[in-house]
């Protein structure tokens with residue numbers, strides 16, 4: 001396990017910020033904080049204490065117990081630990097505890113947006129000065145600009161403190177006389193907009209589950225769709241505006257809205273309707289394009305809107321740049337203006353966006369945009385790449401500027417990029433990032449569309465090579481899947497090919513002029529947009545809130561992972577007999593299952609269900625692929641996964657191995673009744689073939705025309721009814737513990753005839769138990785079919801019979817073939833409704849297997865990648881999860897704490913010579929041992 005933490009050194013003087021160091025902690029799962037606390041103190045230069053008991057670490061204002069395991073809350077990725085004293089910043093943290101009744105003041109727009117302030121006390125002053133209770137970094141705001149009063153009964157009033165530029169409440173000027181400030185009303189001071197809101201209710205917080213590895217799994221985002229427009233009160237008509245600079249500021253927003261608010265409508269009713277439509281539209285637009293404060297609250301919660309913009313979302317990749325007075329839509333009087341509604345740019349339409357202006361303001365705007373992308377789009381649907389390699393700016397400054405973004409989970413490389421994070425903070429890193437993006441856009445890994453990436457380029461790229469790569473990406477446009485945000489001081493410094501621009505204007509650089517494409521292919525220019533900008537500490541707070549969050553489903557779109565661990569997918573990182581038997585306990589008692597989790601598709605987990613959904617149809621699986629494509633590993637993954645999913649008395653596995661004893665590792669699973677090497681032991685092959693045929697005949701007789709599922713359910717029901725009056729504790733099938741179900745004559749095949757003397761592990765079901773579902777797994781099926789395989793021929797005939805008659809009887813075949821042309825036309829080929837093509841040598845092989853030729857284009861470097869054809873005809877690309885790997889190296893190493901150099905995060909990481917332990921147990925061995933013990937539990 002690896003987590004990134006920040007350690008704060010005790011302050012050296014009052015008012016001075018605590019010096020901070022970011023560290024990478026590498027430790028086995030379950031390591032307690034105490035094991036690394038001395039090293040954490042050492043990382044910030046505090047040496048001396050030899051024992052953990054002398055090192056006190058705090059998360060916020062709370063001391064952390066030394067026994068807290070690393071990777072569990074609060075020791076999650078991105079956490080800040082204060083050494084020796086509570087975190088001095090902890091009290092100023094906004095809204096970490098939703099659900100109480102307090103009122104919040106949110107800064108919803110302007111050059112210092114995003115703030116969320118809990119209102120405490122009777123009077124709260126807002127202003128530019130540090131003396132203000134809510135300081136705002138807005139040049140148009142006076143030092144002490146306005147005051148809010150909170151009465152004991154919860155009423156809030158506002159009055160201006162004699163500010164230079166005035167205050168406006170929903171368009172009406174506010175003077176020295178206190179006016180009620182209702183929730184949701186927009187209060188304007190300078191270029192900033194603030195609003196009162198109730199703290200979000202606790203039930204709006206999305207559930208999270210710690211994974212023990214430093215992350216919190218967040219449940220899937222809501223389905224794509226737009227949030228409904230909330231009901232709002234009608235505003236009062238606006239009054240006249242004020243004088244001087246105040247007039248110039250307010251009239252820009254209010255004057256035009258003013259004029260529009262006196263429509264010549266035929267009746268008062270119609271006027272009211274138009275006014276209602278205007279309010280509804282403005283509110284709906286503000287909801288749809290959330291402000292920075294809403295984003296922060298959703299990251300901290302995490303709230304319902306976190307990562308809502310999955311790729312299919314109608315607003316995916318559309319950025320809110322600021323707010324302006326914009327024309328009303330249908331239902332409002334012509335000429336109506338919606339005040340202070342978001343102005344957006346759709347990156348999918350524009351391809352790229354150029355941002356021009358003075359660096360400081362530009363970076364604050366860029367922070368708001370990157371934070372917005374990260375809070376609204378899940379990392380599986382969007383990756384972010386930050387490149388800041390302009391050699392005119394010192395490396396330290398570039399690094400400090402973008403250090404906050406390094407906490408965003410969207411910067412983690414997911415496609416084998418040679419770096420720790422997707423950043424380019426010097427020339428070689430920038431060249432590498434651009435080359436990677438170009439390669440991905442021009443040669444997508446497996447023929448699929450490249451994943452969406454937003455590339456932020458801050459200033460010049462530092463080299464001709466990188467500039468050329470960017471120019472090629474921009475020429476490709478949205479088809480490249482890369483959407484670029486370019487920052488420049490002057491328009492002439494922007495590269496060609498950006499479809500939209502936003503230029504910072506205004507006396508104090510708080511406005512934007514936006515040029516963007518319209519839906520009908522024209523260009524549109526919008527002036528006087530009050531830009532949304534956020535401070536660096538705000539952006540870091542949001543990024544740290546996102547740092548530990550992970551989507552509950554490992555992949556939701558786009559690239560398939562290069563490698564996956566089955567135990568991770570099964571959420572069995574630490575696999576114990578108790579966990580396994582708990583899963584079996586939860587199984588339904590009527591019909592056995594035969595579902596195997598194989599890996600992930602682009603959207604979801606990849607599962608094969610041999611028992612459903614139509615049990616009357618033959619449910620077999622045929623797997624084909626070239627040498628080294630990953631067939632044997634896929635079989636092992638399938639068998640391991642079947643075993644986790646069903647108890648050994650209800651699902652049994654017969655292994656028929658091919659060359660290389662590829663299935664040997666599975667023989668230890670308690671579900672495996674026999675393992676046979678047909679070529680090495682022709683006699684047993686013969687006996688096995690006979691037993692299989694007998695078993696089919698026996699089941700046909702026993703079930704008397706019914707299917708396995710129906711018959712099984714009936715037997716369980718009968719046993720359950722018979723057992724009920726006994727009032728004894730019942731077992732998992734509903735039968736009294738220790739009692740047998742009614743004898744099923746002949747139902748002994750799995751315990752006797754199919755299990756031979758030379759079997760590695762035999763776990764027989766209780767005598768006379770119900771016949772279990774039987775999965776016959778055959779590696780190298782084509783070898784059995786070959787005319788040179790006399791030993792295999794009887795077995796091949798029995799397998800053919802199982803293919804034709806077995807499905808409804810609960811006997812399923814899973815077979816792999818390296819020569820699809822040999823297995824083509826066989827009974828199994830005819831009957832298999834589930835089909836997989838891993839990488840094939842020829843398109844024709846892929847066609848034979850999954851009826852599309854795509855598997856021939858799969859790369860050799862990613863064994864286990866393939867296409868699954870489901871019984872409904874859908875064909876999905878997937879990556880097989882691995883079960884024969886050894887436990888990750890970090891799982892057994894001594895814990896280490898290493899300082900992180902942010903400037904090197906984009907450089908190739910130092911290679912470890914061995915990625916897995918050479919002689920530790922494989923995941924399969926760990927799983928088999930835990931399954932055996934689970935099977936022995938009463």
Ligand SMILES: Nc1ncnc2c1ncn2[C@@H]1O[C@H](COP(=O)(O)OP(=O)(O)OP(=O)(O)O)[C@@H](O)[C@H]1O
Nearest residue numbers: 626627628629630631632633818863864880881882
């Ligand atoms: N899903 C996977 N993830 C990562 N590596 C894999 C995966 N599947 C297979 N490999 C690796 O690829 C190599 C070949 O895998 P495997 O033996 O399963 O292929 P095969 O198709 O059975 O080959 P052959 O036909 O030669 O027996 C092995 O080194 C294995 O570790």
